[in-house]
Amino acid sequence: MPVSYAEGGAAIVSDTILSVSDVRARYGDEHILKGVSIDVPRGSIVALLGPNGSGKSTLLKAIYGLNVKRSGTILFRPQGREAVDLLRLKPHEVTAHGVNLVPQLANIFPDLSVYENLEIGSIGDRKRTVERIERVVGVLPLLRHLLRRRAATLSGGQRQTLGIARALMSEPELLILDEPSAGLAPNIVDGVFAQVQEINRRGVSLLIVEQKARQCLAIAHYGYVLDQGRNQIDGPSARLLEDPEMIRLYLGARRRQPESH
Amino acid sequence: MLNEWHMGSLLLQLIYNGLVEGAILALTGLGATLVWGIQRVANFAHGDYMTLGAYVAFLLDVTWSTNPVVAAIGTVVATAALAVGLHFILLRPLRGRGLVALSLITVGLGLVLRNALFLVAGSQPRQYAFNQTAVIDLGFVRVAPAELWTGIAAITAVPAVAAMLAWTPLGKTMRAVADNRDLAEISGIDTDGIGLYVWIVAGALAGLGGAMLALVQGTFDPNLGFNVLFLILTVVVLGGIGNAFGALLGGLVLGVVMEVSTWPPFFGGVPTQYQPVVGFVVLILLLMFRPQGILGRARVL
Ligand SMILES: Nc1ncnc2c1ncn2[C@@H]1O[C@H](COP(=O)(O)OP(=O)(O)O)[C@@H](O)[C@H]1O
Numbered sequence: 001m002p003v004s005y006a007e008g009g010a011a012i013v014s015d016t017i018l019s020v021s022d023v024r025a026r027y028g029d030e031h032i033l034k035g036v037s038i039d040v041p042r043g044s045i046v047a048l049l050g051p052n053g054s055g056k057s058t059l060l061k062a063i064y065g066l067n068v069k070r071s072g073t074i075l076f077r078p079q080g081r082e083a084v085d086l087l088r089l090k091p092h093e094v095t096a097h098g099v100n101l102v103p104q105l106a107n108i109f110p111d112l113s114v115y116e117n118l119e120i121g122s123i124g125d126r127k128r129t130v131e132r133i134e135r136v137v138g139v140l141p142l143l144r145h146l147l148r149r150r151a152a153t154l155s156g157g158q159r160q161t162l163g164i165a166r167a168l169m170s171e172p173e174l175l176i177l178d179e180p181s182a183g184l185a186p187n188i189v190d191g192v193f194a195q196v197q198e199i200n201r202r203g204v205s206l207l208i209v210e211q212k213a214r215q216c217l218a219i220a221h222y223g224y225v226l227d228q229g230r231n232q233i234d235g236p237s238a239r240l241l242e243d244p245e246m247i248r249l250y251l252g253a254r255r256r257q258p259e260s261h
Numbered sequence: 262m263l264n265e266w267h268m269g270s271l272l273l274q275l276i277y278n279g280l281v282e283g284a285i286l287a288l289t290g291l292g293a294t295l296v297w298g299i300q301r302v303a304n305f306a307h308g309d310y311m312t313l314g315a316y317v318a319f320l321l322d323v324t325w326s327t328n329p330v331v332a333a334i335g336t337v338v339a340t341a342a343l344a345v346g347l348h349f350i351l352l353r354p355l356r357g358r359g360l361v362a363l364s365l366i367t368v369g370l371g372l373v374l375r376n377a378l379f380l381v382a383g384s385q386p387r388q389y390a391f392n393q394t395a396v397i398d399l400g401f402v403r404v405a406p407a408e409l410w411t412g413i414a415a416i417t418a419v420p421a422v423a424a425m426l427a428w429t430p431l432g433k434t435m436r437a438v439a440d441n442r443d444l445a446e447i448s449g450i451d452t453d454g455i456g457l458y459v460w461i462v463a464g465a466l467a468g469l470g471g472a473m474l475a476l477v478q479g480t481f482d483p484n485l486g487f488n489v490l491f492l493i494l495t496v497v498v499l500g501g502i503g504n505a506f507g508a509l510l511g512g513l514v515l516g517v518v519m520e521v522s523t524w525p526p527f528f529g530g531v532p533t534q535y536q537p538v539v540g541f542v543v544l545i546l547l548l549m550f551r552p553q554g555i556l557g558r559a560r561v562l
């Protein structure tokens with residue numbers, strides 16, 4: 001069978017860095033997630049796909065505890081003796097444990113300089129700020145000449161890069177990206193995916209929400225599809241790219257991919 | 262000739278006064294904009310925090326005869342403590358109720374503070390123990406001792422606060438939270454815990470601004486700060502809500518514009534009692550042509 005149809009309660013595979021099982025989430029009375037389960041293996045890139053409004057961003061907010069009521073199980077480093085129950089933490093504490101998130105919109109501090117954006121990123125360990133800025137600028141060199149600029153003046157691609165750089169400043173083990181390619185010109189999109197791969201090569205595990213499903217699966221190791229707040233299809237990305245059901249429902253024609261904003 | 266010379270020196274005098282008044286508006290407006298941007302409260306009691314500061318300074322200066330520096334420090338500590346106390350007792354338990362509800366509560370809070378002062382201190386005008394008739398010639402302007410002290414306070418406090426915002430971790434953290442609260446939280450900042458520091462800064466600056474305003478006016482009563490509340494809120498909007506540097510700049514600009522508008526060569530000079538109208542006109546013009554504030558940026562959602 002090419003794909004498994006996980007319906008809650010995915011088993012924890014060996015060396016998982018993030019394990020989400022049977023998570024429900026709501027905004028007030030609006031129930032958005034109705035039992036979602038995903039695993040992120042350590043060192044991997046996991047793609048989280050699905051149509052607009054299916055609850056992908058809501059799942060990321062639920063993992064982080066941002067502005068959404070959630071229940072279920074969300075464990076960071078689930079196997080170790082010090083498994084961290086993210087449901088008990090505030091967002092800034094999640095970051096302190098080694099996670100970071102780049103939201104889809106509003107992912108920089110526009111009134112601050114690029115340098116200050118990076119400084120805020122390592123607020124948890126200020127002594128190492130300068131060293132970390134050097135390292136992050138090494139990974140994302142296009143920022144090197146922008147450090148003095150006010151972040152509000154950056155272009156879309158530069159903003160996205162700064163958003164990722166800000167998140168890397170806390171040296172996360174797990175980096176979560178919400179549609180990093182949204183709204184960017186096609187040539188810049190390639191650059192963003194290349195950045196993601198480079199970050200992964202340096203040992204960071206990644207969970208990425210994307211609308212550009214084919215491109216994202218091309219760099220991901222594993223993929224999940226959410227629809228209407230539930231798991232639909234999941235599997236290794238090479239298999240998903242060839243699965244007829246997946247192609248028919250979620251990958252569409254080769255040349256036309258759904259855009260989202 | 263003599264008249265022209267006189268007008269020139271009067272203009273310098275007005276600019277000096279405007280900068281001092283502008284510094285008062287800048288310092289208090291900064292506190293109000295941080296509170297608004299970070300704590301999500303338009304604090305209508307901010308003027309009354311100032312008034313309380315003026316009375317604490319009066320207690321220290323006149324009743325207990327301490328020197329002006331000690332009085333200033335005592336005042337700042339007292340109003341910071343008041344602001345922090347009210348944060349924990351009243352505003353923090355009510356957080357999350359929305360900007361309008363919380364702001365309406367501060368209207369009531371201001372009323373209570375004001376009337377408490379009328380009750381305790383009485384309505385008679387008070388003045389500090391400065392010689393009101395002495396004149397010190399600084400070369401370009403001649404000032405009374407009280408004006409000299411407020412000038413010194415303005416010249417030290419505004420750059421000190423600007424440096425704190427620009428270079429210290431607390432300053433950067435507060436600007437980050439005001440700019441993008443969720444992202445600040447994601448970056449590892451305890452955005453709930455930062456409220457304590459915001460109120461310390463806002464309260465301290467309100468107290469300092471209140472004592473300075475009382476000095477500038479010569480006499481004051483329990484309505485001192487309430488009378489300038491509108492100007493403080495104008496400064497917040499002028500600078501862009503939550504924009505710290507915008508409030509500092511907005512306050513200074515508003516102070517100078519209001520003073521210089523009374524200069525006779527400027528359309529015969531606006532009568533002093535209409536100065537707030539000038540502030541109102543500045544606000545309307547700004548809202549028409551630059552609704553995001555001087556340093557604010559257009560916010561997309
Ligand atoms: N803050 C919110 N309050 C209420 N409903 C929301 C909120 N954010 C998102 N939603 C709703 O939740 C559903 C899922 O949204 P989202 O998780 O953003 O989808 P996706 O990221 O997959 O496009 C949508 O129907 C959306 O309208």
Ligand SMILES: [Mg+2]
Pocket residue numbers: 056057058104178179
């Ligand atoms: Mg989304």
